[in-house]
Structures are given as structure tokens and as C-alpha cells.
Amino acid sequence: MENGTITYTQLLREDLGIFRVTPDNGVVPDFKAGQFLTLGLPLESKIVNRAYSIASSPENKKFFEFVIRWVRRPLPGRLTSLLFNSKEGDKISWAKPAGNLTINDTLPNGKKDTRRIICIGGGTGLAPFVSFAQHLHDTNDKREIVVLHGASYVDELSYKQLLTDLENESIDKGKDNWNFKYRAAISRPEEWTNRAWNGHKGRIEQFLRSNDAGKSPLEELVGEKITKDNTMFYVCGWQGTIDGVMDYLKAKNFVSERNKREDGSYEVKFESYG
Amino acid sequence: MGMAEEIVTEPNYEKLCSNILNCNEHVRFAGFVNDKSQILFSSQKDNLDSLLNENEIGMSIQYTLDRWRKAQNFTFRLGKERLTFTEYDNVTLITIPFKGKLLLVSTEPRIQYDPIIEEVNLILTNWEK
Numbered sequence: 001m002e003n004g005t006i007t008y009t010q011l012l013r014e015d016l017g018i019f020r021v022t023p024d025n026g027v028v029p030d031f032k033a034g035q036f037l038t039l040g041l042p043l044e045s046k047i048v049n050r051a052y053s054i055a056s057s058p059e060n061k062k063f064f065e066f067v068i069r070w071v072r073r074p075l076p077g078r079l080t081s082l083l084f085n086s087k088e089g090d091k092i093s094w095a096k097p098a099g100n101l102t103i104n105d106t107l108p109n110g111k112k113d114t115r116r117i118i119c120i121g122g123g124t125g126l127a128p129f130v131s132f133a134q135h136l137h138d139t140n141d142k143r144e145i146v147v148l149h150g151a152s153y154v155d156e157l158s159y160k161q162l163l164t165d166l167e168n169e170s171i172d173k174g175k176d177n178w179n180f181k182y183r184a185a186i187s188r189p190e191e192w193t194n195r196a197w198n199g200h201k202g203r204i205e206q207f208l209r210s211n212d213a214g215k216s217p218l219e220e221l222v223g224e225k226i227t228k229d230n231t232m233f234y235v236c237g238w239q240g241t242i243d244g245v246m247d248y249l250k251a252k253n254f255v256s257e258r259n260k261r262e263d264g265s266y267e268v269k270f271e272s273y274g
Numbered sequence: 275m276g277m278a279e280e281i282v283t284e285p286n287y288e289k290l291c292s293n294i295l296n297c298n299e300h301v302r303f304a305g306f307v308n309d310k311s312q313i314l315f316s317s318q319k320d321n322l323d324s325l326l327n328e329n330e331i332g333m334s335i336q337y338t339l340d341r342w343r344k345a346q347n348f349t350f351r352l353g354k355e356r357l358t359f360t361e362y363d364n365v366t367l368i369t370i371p372f373k374g375k376l377l378l379v380s381t382e383p384r385i386q387y388d389p390i391i392e393e394v395n396l397i398l399t400n401w402e403k
Contacts, residue, residue, distance in 0.1 A: 073350075190312060192311060192335065
């Protein structure tokens with residue numbers, strides 16, 4: 001494990017925070033957008049470790065950033081509890097980045113993957129896609145990118161400003177230069193906290209559900225039929241979110257990386273947590 | 275051999291509210307909400323003006339649910355939450371978790387609460403009858 005320092009903490013809610021970790025040697029190692037980092041903190045003379053998806057992009061060489069939920073039921077997570085009690089300046093250890101929820105740049109046949117990228121993040125499952133979005137932006141990628149974020153409450157829409165800014169930039173520059181869209185869904189619209197929400201209501205996977213005319217909200221957003229030949233899906237969240245997305249996509253003959261075809265092709269990559 | 279089908283019976287919230295409302299002269303209101311802030315049923319004593327407007331009722335329910343959810347973060351150490359009291363100058367609010375829902379009861383303030391709690395718990399215990 002390497003040594004680092006918690007250099008920034010921001011609580012969005014009592015149980016949701018953004019944390020930055022700066023390596024003590026000043027070097028953020030190369031990693032791929034979508035990977036995770038294992039963090040460690042001392043507890044009763046032991047080091048407690050846990051992996052968290054990196055929200056910052058590989059081009060950010062100053063720090064790693066994370067958006068983390070402090071889940072406390074049925075039991076509070078040990079490392080996350082420590083993290084939410086940490087102060088800026090506290091020491092933390094970290095291991096090298098790892099993980100396979102990374103962007104495919106080539107197809108199994110070796111050709112460039114130019115398919116549209118749809119990212120579906122439930123809760124803090126948004127983190128890898130914040131990294132995706134910044135990385136694709138900073139590397140001048142020309143693919144169409146759509147980030148969909150599902151949350152229960154409006155104050156859980158972490159990175160709303162950053163992602164909205166990226167979409168506004170897309171509108172300003174034109175989609176030939178930067179083609180990015182961001183939408184969020186709130187699953188508890190009837191609660192008082194969400195009274196002013198006028199965006200998509202319901203679970204995030206409902207963006208894939210076809211209406212009576214046979215078109216899904218996602219297809220209306222991108223302006224064409226979603227097929228396995230024009231779109232690649234990346235999904236991160238609770239298993240229920242993954243299952244919900246796969247229910248819609250399997251019906252359209254999409255297959256996931258874990259069940260790829262004989263020729264190595266697939267159209268869905270996912271990572272579940274919890 | 276066929277599998278036994280589990281029969282889940284939903285409480286009759288209308289009947290429960292009616293029984294709670296009439297169990298004690300000091301009870302003003304009884305209602306059930308689910309964890310999505312939806313009021314399943316509620317009733318109030320006749321000839322009483324509501325102390326909160328519609329928006330404030332929504333806010334009050336949200337605060338109650340928020341407090342209930344946060345209280346559950348201690349369940350692993352303290353056990354299940356059984357009830358809460360909040361006594362204001364003008365009203366007392368009582369919440370009791372019931373089968374994944376939340377019972378909201380309001381009463382006149384500064385009264386003997388024990389008989390009301392006993393009555394309400396008896397009604398909830400015998401909800402199937």
C-alpha cells in the first residue's frame with residue numbers, strides 16, 4: 001500500500017460525500033477511467049481496506065476523487081465510517097488502481113469502437129462515469145456519450161453541475177466536436193424533498209422502457225433506435241439496477257461481457273456493488 | 275405437488291385509523307404513511323381545524339420519515355424503534371412503526387399519554403381481528 005493524504009472532503013448529505021486523496025509522493029499513477037482504488041485506514045491496530053470507484057479522470061494528475069455513500073444498514077461499513085470521520089490532512093493508504101469497468105476503444109475484430117456510449121449509474125454508481133465523461137472530454141473523443149444517473153432524492157445528484165456543464169459545452173461547441181448528454185431520474189418524486197423536481201421520475205432503467213409508440217425515453221433523447229450495433233452500455237449500481245437494465249436489454253438481444261458471443265462481441269459492461 | 279402460496283394480508287388502514295381516533299377523546303388525528311411519503315389513509319376528528327396547511331403536512335411527513343430512517347441506523351445496537359413523541363405547545367405528535375409503515379397520531383398536548391399508547395398498541399396488536 002502507498003501513503004496518501006485526504007486533501008478535500010465535502011459532505012453533500014449526512015451520508016454522502018466527496019473525498020480527495022493525494023499521493024504523498026505526488027504521483028497519481030496511470031489508470032483507466034472506470035477503475036477503482038483500494039483505500040485503507042487503521043482500526044484497532046489493523047488496516048481496514050475497501051475499494052471505491054474513482055470519479056476523477058486519468059488526466060487529473062493531482063489527486064484521486066471519490067463520491068461515497070455511508071451505508072449504515074444493516075451494519076455501518078467499517079472503512080466508510082472511518083472515512084466519514086476523517087478530516088482533511090488525515091493520512092490514508094491506497095493500493096494501485098484496478099478494475100474492468102473501462103471504456104472499450106476497439107471491437108473484438110480490432111476495429112475502432114465508434115458506437116454511442118450509454119452510462120447508467122445508480123446512486124454512487126455514477127462515480128466511474130464521472131471519470132468516463134471527463135476522460136472522453138479531455139481526450140477529445142468524438143463518440144456520442146449519454147450519462148444517466150438514478151437517485152432517490154435530488155440532493156443525491158452528485159456531479160449534477162459538472163455533468164450539466166459538460167452538456168452545455170456540447171450544445172455550445174456542436175455535437176461534431178463534443179457530443180454529450182446528461183439526464184437524471186428521481187425514484188421518489190412524491191416525497192416533499194423532491195417537490196421541485198420536474199425531470200424524469202422513476203427508476204433509472206425506465207429510460208429504456210418503450211412507450212406505446214415503441215420508443216423509449218432514451219431513444220427519444222438520442223433521436224434514433226438503440227441497437228446493439230450502434231450503442232454500448234456501461235452500468236454501475238446496486239444489483240437491482242443492473243438486473244433492471246439487463247431485463248430491458250436482453251429483450252433487444254444485447255449481451256453482457258460476462259456472456260459474450262463466440263466472436264467476442266458484447267454490448268453491456270456492468271459492475272455491481274453492495 | 276404444488277407449492278403453498280403465501281397469503282399476505284394488508285391491514286385495513288381505514289378501520290385502524292377509525293379505531294385509533296375513537297380510542298381516546300384527546301386523539302386528534304391518525305394516519306398511516308409508507309416509506310415513500312404516501313398517505314395510505316388518514317382521518318381527523320370532526321370539527322377540528324388542521325394546524326398545518328397542505329405543504330406543511332408534506333414537510334412534516336418528510337421530517338418524520340427522515341427521523342425514522344436515521345433512527346434505524348442505530349437498530350443494530352439499540353434494537354427496533356418502538357415510538358417517538360414530540361410535544362409542541364399546540365399538539366403532540368406520536369409515531370409508531372407498524373409493519374414497514376409509520377403510524378402518525380396527534381393528540382392534545384400535556385395529557386396523560388400512557389393510556390393512549392396502551393390503547394393504540396392494543397389496536398395494532400389485534401389488527402387482524
